[in-house]
Amino acid sequence: MMISQDILIKYIQSLLPISSEKASQLCISFNQFEAEKNHFLLKENNVSNETFFLESGFVRAFIIDRDGNEVTTNIFSAPIFVNDFLSFFKRQPTSENFQTLTKCIFWKMSFEDVQRNFHAVPEFREFGRMMLVTNYSHLNDRMISMIRDTAEARYLKLLNKHLDIFQNVPLKIIASYLGIADTSLSRIRKELINK
Amino acid sequence: MMISQDILIKYIQSLLPISSEKASQLCISFNQFEAEKNHFLLKENNVSNETFFLESGFVRAFIIDRDGNEVTTNIFSAPIFVNDFLSFFKRQPTSENFQTLTKCIFWKMSFEDVQRNFHAVPEFREFGRMMLVTNYSHLNDRMISMIRDTAEARYLKLLNKHLDIFQNVPLKIIASYLGIADTSLSRIRKELINK
DNA sequence: TCCATTTCTTGTCATTTGCTAAGAAGACTT
DNA sequence: AAGTCTTCTTAGCAAATGACAAGAAATGGA
Numbered sequence: 001m002m003i004s005q006d007i008l009i010k011y012i013q014s015l016l017p018i019s020s021e022k023a024s025q026l027c028i029s030f031n032q033f034e035a036e037k038n039h040f041l042l043k044e045n046n047v048s049n050e051t052f053f054l055e056s057g058f059v060r061a062f063i064i065d066r067d068g069n070e071v072t073t074n075i076f077s078a079p080i081f082v083n084d085f086l087s088f089f090k091r092q093p094t095s096e097n098f099q100t101l102t103k104c105i106f107w108k109m110s111f112e113d114v115q116r117n118f119h120a121v122p123e124f125r126e127f128g129r130m131m132l133v134t135n136y137s138h139l140n141d142r143m144i145s146m147i148r149d150t151a152e153a154r155y156l157k158l159l160n161k162h163l164d165i166f167q168n169v170p171l172k173i174i175a176s177y178l179g180i181a182d183t184s185l186s187r188i189r190k191e192l193i194n195k
Numbered sequence: 196m197m198i199s200q201d202i203l204i205k206y207i208q209s210l211l212p213i214s215s216e217k218a219s220q221l222c223i224s225f226n227q228f229e230a231e232k233n234h235f236l237l238k239e240n241n242v243s244n245e246t247f248f249l250e251s252g253f254v255r256a257f258i259i260d261r262d263g264n265e266v267t268t269n270i271f272s273a274p275i276f277v278n279d280f281l282s283f284f285k286r287q288p289t290s291e292n293f294q295t296l297t298k299c300i301f302w303k304m305s306f307e308d309v310q311r312n313f314h315a316v317p318e319f320r321e322f323g324r325m326m327l328v329t330n331y332s333h334l335n336d337r338m339i340s341m342i343r344d345t346a347e348a349r350y351l352k353l354l355n356k357h358l359d360i361f362q363n364v365p366l367k368i369i370a371s372y373l374g375i376a377d378t379s380l381s382r383i384r385k386e387l388i389n390k
Numbered sequence: 391t392c393c394a395t396t397t398c399t400t401g402t403c404a405t406t407t408g409c410t411a412a413g414a415a416g417a418c419t420t
Numbered sequence: 421a422a423g424t425c426t427t428c429t430t431a432g433c434a435a436a437t438g439a440c441a442a443g444a445a446a447t448g449g450a
């Protein structure tokens with residue numbers, strides 16, 4: 001396996017104003033690994049101790065409802081940082097499960113290394129705040145969409161924004177993320193074809 | 196009207212490790228005002244330019260769904276800071292409306308003064324991060340509760356945690372916040388009485 | 391290539407929940 | 421204290437959506 005941090009460095013630089021040297025320095029703390037499909041990064045009731053950068057592949061977050069069903073709360077498409085940052089920074093147990101949907105390549109950094117780099121690399125201090133804001137914002141948008149948009153509108157929005165997800169993730173998972181049953185999504189897709 | 200900043204100072208000190216002197220200094224930037232029932236603090240499509248401390252009274256946040264109905268997204272019970280902090284810090288239009296449910300006493304600080312105090316009072320810098328984390332966490336908990344708990348369980352949780360809300364806010368607003376119709380909440384309450 | 395597994399669609403059925411409307415109870419005003 | 425307005429409950433009805441099951445299609449592994 002070719003270990004190249006280019007993608008990670010480019011991604012960090014797209015988020016933060018930081019020199020290539022500093023970014024490379026940060027990357028020393030990231031360890032690359034490969035995960036098979038269905039691998040768990042984090043399970044509910046555990047405190048998140050690692051932040052993952054997803055270089056390639058797809059990941060979902062889900063929680064178990066009262067009937068034992070898995071409800072998808074997030075779908076991640078590379079390149080992106082994947083974590084329950086509330087669990088990570090508040091040091092509290094998560095309620096979500098994070099699992100790969102395909103074979104994936106990750107880079108991970110431990111909580112201790114994140115803390116150390118906050119002190120060692122001033123530019124990196126913005127990272128935590130940015131991850132919190134980004135994920136909060138995403139959850140907020142999702143809540144608003146659930147209230148304002150029909151399931152069909154949510155489907156079309158996701159289709160336009162992340163076609164790659166539809167090519168790599170089962171519709172059952174996507175339907176759950178959209179807040180509907182897989183059979184209902186099938187009906188929506190059927191109606192859309194008749195237009 | 197008696198202008199006493201005691202409640203505000205105490206509340207800030209309960210959030211942040213800060214001396215009484217520094218806290219008092221911060222309070223110079225807060226202006227007290229009284230608002231009647233049904234007063235709007237912030238309307239959708241506007242950028243939030245003020246952060247409000249609710250000294251007494253009750254406030255709701257709501258968004259308009261596609262049928263024109265008001266869907267309650269938050270109920271605030273004093274003492275608490277009230278704002279769409281994503282709109283406030285990202286300088287982007289909000290999707291929510293913030294409206295008083297009772298006569299209220301507020302203290303407000305402008306965005307410019309918040310920025311100025313971030314520089315002038317080092318201890319205050321944690322404030323923004325804390326507000327984001329607190330509100331993010333609250334939204335996350337609410338999402339999880341919507342998936343895991345029945346409406347009855349959500350009702351009982353709120354009842355135990357904020358009895359004051361039930362004594363001051365119409366059940367119609369509370370039902371909407373719980374994610375159900377007011378008539379459904381009535382059914383739940385009826386069933387609970389038969390136990 | 392073939393078999394097994396997963397995924398997707400489709401139809402039927404049942405249940406839940408919201409909508410509407412009406413009346414009772416309560417709160418506020420004058 | 422009377423009257424108005426809001427709030428809350430209740431009942432009947434309608435509609436939307438999920439559960440279940442069966443079959444088709446696609447995928448992946450041996």
